[in-house]
Amino acid sequence: MTLQGWFLILAFTGILLALAKPVGLWLHALYEGRRTPLHVVLGPVERGFYRVAGIDPAAEQGWRRYALHMLLFNVVLMAFTYAVLRLQGVLPGNPQGLPGLSPHLAFNTAISFTTNTNWQSYAGESTMSNLSQMLGLTIHNFLSAATGIALAFALFRGFARREARAIGNFWADVTRVTLYLLLPICVAYTLFLIASGVPQTLAGVVDVRTLEGARQSILLGPIASQEAIKMLGTNGGGFFNANSAHPFENPTALTNMVEMLSIFVIGFGLTWCFGKAVGNTRQGWAILAAMTILFLAGTTVTYWAEASGNPVLHQIGVAGGNMEGKEVRFGIAASALFSVVTTAASCGAVNAMHDSFTALGGMIPLFNIQLGEVVVGGVGAGIYGFLLFAILAVFVAGLMVGRTPEYVGKKIEAREVKLAVLAIAVLPLLILGLTALASVLEPGLAGPLAKGPHGFSEVLYAFTSAVGNNGSAFAGLSANTPFYNGLLGIAMWGGRFFIIVPMLAIAGSLAAKKHTPESAGSFPTTGGLWVGLLVGIILILGGLTFLPSLALGPIADHLGMIRGQLF
Template identity: 85%
Template sequence: MTIQGWLLIAAFLAILLALTKPVGLWLFALYEGRRTPLHALLGPVERGFYRLAGIDPDAEQGWRRYAIHMLLFNAALMLFTYAVLRGQALLPGNPLGLAAVPGHLAANTAISFTTNTNWQSYAGESTMSNLSQMLGLTLHNFLSAATGIALAFALFRGFARREAATIGNFWADCTRITLYLLLPVSIVYALFLIACGVPQTLAGAIDLTTLEGAKQSLALGPVASQEAIKMLGTNGGGFFNANSAHPFENPTGLTNFVQMLSIFVLGFGLTFTFGKAVKDTRQGWAILAAMVLLFLAGVAVAYWQEAAGNPVLHGLGVAGGNMEGKEVRFGVAASALFAVVTTAASCGAVNAMHDSFTALGGLVPLFNMQLGEVVVGGVGAGIYGFLLFALLAVFVAGLMVGRTPEYVGKKIESREVKLAVLAIAVLPLAILGLTALSSVVAPGLAGPLNKGPHGFGEILYAFTSAVANNGSAFAGLTASTPYYDGLLGVAMWVGRFFIIVPMLAIAGGLAAKKPVPPSAGSFPTTGPLWVGLLVGIILILGGLTFLPSLALGPIADHLAMIRGQLF
């Protein structure tokens, strides 16, 4: 480890903390439906959408109606994307003449981008046409991110409202988030990337002659526009197979740093928005403090392990940190930081191959996802997932100290606790169940490149990434098969929507409750004790649930490595 590496991490956090309040205030304006400086330009566009769709943005919805509209919208988008991919060969915008995407892969990809996972069992530059990238995939990058933020707004209203029957209007939330946040920021972001050398063209490829005189076809396309929203919306799908390790997606150290910032910035801002919504910004800062503590612990372990390198290689005279699978232009510190950032959020973009990390270095991204990606989490999904843990923490605190389980002025009763447990239990049930199945059946065992603990880790990582809606992978797993495309598709759908529906039910129940003024019997939820309890609950639940599987995978892999055994 070097001082430059730690300065990079410190600068990254400092800039994010400086941006938290202004970003949170902008999100709060959208949460309340207030005018912004962009309304003068985009207000007519917003109203035009409402008229075209026959929507009254002021007609609010109860939690059931909000959930139904959200589910139908996402199901329609999934079917639309499936149709685009299957009909790719017949559609325009296909300069390379690529064939239609196979059925099982098209279904997997449609589910993947609908759920904000962006798992890719294909090489983008040789599978997807420009039209498929723009219309089928980039469209989802906007709308799945907008859906996540809208759902967070719905839960915020549940905590903030008093004896209310509604939690907002799904269509109005999604439209405002897209028009006044995601779209304008992505345009500016894409222009920055273009200036840094990221391509933005409708051309399919360019033929070049290398220095050795060989011919090479270099894939191009509308890369910058997809890159911007994939990072800002914590989507993560790569235009190229190498993702953000590809120089056309991430050409310089500056673009690498900005990409990491953009992955986290909305998640940080939403914590402040929550505090503003419940009229106590200390609540938001307490949540952010817990997130940052978990994040720093992960960064410290990953950076330490990657900087320490592989003792087997050291014994062969190869000194230094672990550079296998990493880009020289980024190095160990920026690669380790990127890996933790992308899995602490539900982004999944990678600038290094996680499969080539040391065993414990690779364990950190895996464990980040197994915690439910609440360390910062995806846009919207991270904060509403974290608030589910907060409900459990309040309940546990009440049991331990005999105080009334209340949170931000709402009494937490058995209904909220049961629904929170139901939502949180989805993650381990799906991850461990599907991993166990794939570890014993022939189609599942045909996927891993490696045998032993690392091969098990490849399977475990795939289902963890799918259920957590992340999309990164231990790339040694061959997942482009009907078996894995099918099961991973199911995992992604369950991991997204089987958590959202109980969460919306909690929001509806909380909105209908009377506020409870704080008293001497209320457990304080803003100080260091509360932050420590939150961190403890998250680690205990994650640790107790997933420790056996981690022991069979990355931990066994690490013990074998220090004994000099490589798989």
């Protein structure tokens, strides 16, 4: 580890903390439906959408209607994307003449981008046409991210409102987030990437001659625009198979820094927005403090593991840290930081191959997802997932010290606790159940290229990434098969919507309650004790649930490395 590496990590964290309030203020304006400076230009566009769709943005919805509209919207989008991918071979915008995708790959990909997972069982540059990238996939990068933020707004209203029957209007929330947040930032972001050397063209291939005189085809496309929303919306699906390790997606140290910041910036801002929505910004800062502690702890372990290197290689005279699978232009610190950022959020973009990390260095990205993607999490999904843990934490605190289980002025009762437990239990049930299934069935065992603990880690990471809607991969897994495409598709759908519906039910239940002022019997939820309790609850639930599987995978891999064994 070096001072330069630590400076990068601390500078990254400091910039995000400075941006939390400004971004939160903008998000809060959208949460309340207030005018912004962009309404002068985009207001007519918003009103036009409502007229064409026949929507009254002022007509609010109860949680059931909100959930129904959200589910129908996503089902229709998934079906549309499936059709585009299957018909790719006969549609325009296909300069390479690529054929349509197989039924199982189109099914997996359509669900992947609908659920904000962006898991890719394919190499983008040799599988997807420009039209498929722009129409079939990029549209989901915007709308799945907007859906996550809209859902977070709905839960915020549940905490903030008093004796209310409605939690907002799904269509208005999605429209405002897309028009006034994601789209304007991505326009500026795309221009920055183009100026930094990222291609943006409808050309498919450019043929060049190398210095040796050989002919080489360089694949191009609308990369910069997809890269911008891929990062900002915590989507992660790369235009190229190498993802953000490819110089056309992430050419310089500056673009690398900006891409990491864009993954986290909305998640950080949503914590402040929550505090503002419930009338106490200290509540938002407390959540952000807990997230930051977990993030820095994971970064420290990953950076230490990668900087320490592989003792087996040290014994044969190869000194230094672990540079396997990393780009020289980024180095160990930036690669370790990126891996934690992309898995602490539900982004899944990578600038280094996690399969090539040391055992402990690769375990932290895996564990980040297993915690529920709440360290910062996906845009919207991270904060509403974290608030589910907060409901459990305040209930546990009330049991321990005999205080009334209240959170931000709402009594937490049996209904909210049961629904929170139901939502949180989805991840371990799906991750461990599907991993076990793949570990005993012949089609599942044919997937991992490695054997032993590392092969098990590849399977475990795949289902963890799918259920957690992350999308990154440990690599080394042949996932483009009917078995894995089908099972991972089911995992992604369940990991997204089996959590959302109970969460919206909690929002509806809380919105109908009266506000309960803090009293001497209330447990304080803004100080250091509360932050520590939140961190402890998240780690205990994650640790107790997934420790056995981690022991079979990366921990066993690490112990073997110490003994000089390479699997």
